[in-house]
Amino acid sequence: MGTPSPAQRVPLGGGWNYRHALFRDAYHRCLGSRRGLPYSADRGKKSVNRQALDDLKQQIPLIGYLQAHDWQPSRPLSRGRWMGLCPLHGDHKPSFLVDPNKDLFYCYGCGRGGDVIRFAEIYHQVRFSQAVALLRQWRGVEPVLHEAERFYRIQLHRHSEAVAYLYQRGVRSLALIEHMRIGYAPGGCLRGWLTQLGHSLPALRQVGLVTGVGYDAYVRRIVFPLEGNLYGRSLSSSAPPHRFLPGSKGGLYCWEQARLHPGVILVEGLFDYAILWQAGFHNVTCSLGTHLKRGVTARLVCLPDGHDPNSFFVGGGNAHEFHRLLEEASL
Numbered sequence: 218m219g220t221p222s223p224a225q226r227v228p229l230g231g232g233w234n235y236r237h238a239l240f241r242d243a244y245h246r247c248l249g250s251r252r253g254l255p256y257s258a259d260r261g262k263k264s265v266n267r268q269a270l271d272d273l274k275q276q277i278p279l280i281g282y283l284q285a286h287d288w289q290p291s292r293p294l295s296r297g298r299w300m301g302l303c304p305l306h307g308d309h310k311p312s313f314l315v316d317p318n319k320d321l322f323y324c325y326g327c328g329r330g331g332d333v334i335r336f337a338e339i340y341h342q343v344r345f346s347q348a349v350a351l352l353r354q355w356r357g358v359e360p361v362l363h364e365a366e367r368f369y370r371i372q373l374h375r376h377s378e379a380v381a382y383l384y385q386r387g388v389r390s391l392a393l394i395e396h397m398r399i400g401y402a403p404g405g406c407l408r409g410w411l412t413q414l415g416h417s418l419p420a421l422r423q424v425g426l427v428t429g430v431g432y433d434a435y436v437r438r439i440v441f442p443l444e445g446n447l448y449g450r451s452l453s454s455s456a457p458p459h460r461f462l463p464g465s466k467g468g469l470y471c472w473e474q475a476r477l478h479p480g481v482i483l484v485e486g487l488f489d490y491a492i493l494w495q496a497g498f499h500n501v502t503c504s505l506g507t508h509l510k511r512g513v514t515a516r517l518v519c520l521p522d523g524h525d526p527n528s529f530f531v532g533g534g535n536a537h538e539f540h541r542l543l544e545e546a547s548l
Contacts (some may be wrong), residue, residue: 222420229479243326273356274305277352279321282352283304283315284329287444287471288301288473299315300312302473303324304340305339306324306327307476310326334349337352358445361411361420361424363406367399368411369447370398373400375401375430388488393495398442399439401440402433402435403436407435408421424462429511430528435447443461445465447458447462448466470504479500481501482502484503489527492531496539
């Protein structure tokens with residue numbers, strides 16, 4: 218991890234030789250040599266089969282993994298390559314090159330590059346063996362989560378109580394519902410849907426979509442898809458209001474879009490995010506199990522007593538008034 222050594226750096230410039238050198242050398246030392254040897258992890262104490270890792274990388278295309286983590290290409294290049302903002306450092310000008318044909322990336326800004334395993338190492342700040350484990354877990358979880366998300370989105374407009382609850386919370390824009398991929402879990406039918414698609418009951422239990430006794434885990438909940446998780450907000454006052462699947466809660470919500478702006482509005486919950494995005498504040502994010510590092514310059518926005526951003530707008534506040542409160546925010 219970190220900045221490559223001088224021998225690994227490739228000078229910026231153009232031409233075929235540069236691009237060839239770029240992707241010829243863009244691999245991590247932990248991936249071993251180009252000889253037919255096993256990958257070596259943890260200084261040789263553990264050996265990971267090369268074929269197993271090649272299979273893993275074929276099952277998880279780099280471009281798909283990047284986009285699942287909110288990376289968006291800014292412009293196309295020749296031979297099917299893409300350029301975008303680097304998700305590995307504070308990037309303000311597209312410097313992150315992705316070659317889907319070779320499943321490799323390289324950043325002109327921070328000088329780091331490699332395959333999907335190397336990206337997972339740097340992005341999640343873990344060791345090589347941990348990155349492999351995370352990718353294997355992601356490979357198994359993502360397909361079933363996508364199917365569950367699709368099912369919940371279909372259910373949303375079939376249940377008037379869900380639509381009424383969203384309206385009560387100020388969510389009234391179809392564009393917002395599409396942007397956040399909001400769905401509804403009525404309960405009692407997801408298990409049957411997913412098993413018909415070929416997902417086993419033990420697998421659904423392991424992910425957390427089904428309880429130990431076989432019932433749907435999410436019942437009468439508005440569902441927000443996250444990175445590798447689902448958040449469910451209960452419509453019933455008799456049930457716990459918040460529910461996540463086991464594992465990471467996803468970090469800063471839609472961070473790759475918010476970070477494009479010079480300033481970011483950080484809120485506490487997804488309904489706060491929703492109401493601000495709907496009002497035109499697209500530089501908003503919310504913290505989902507993530508602690509901000511020191512050194513971030515922040516200003517505290519003071520809302521009227523008893524209000525959060527959601528209740529402020531639902532109670533009659535508007536974008537002009539909220540913008541004034543932003544300008545009045547103190548350090």
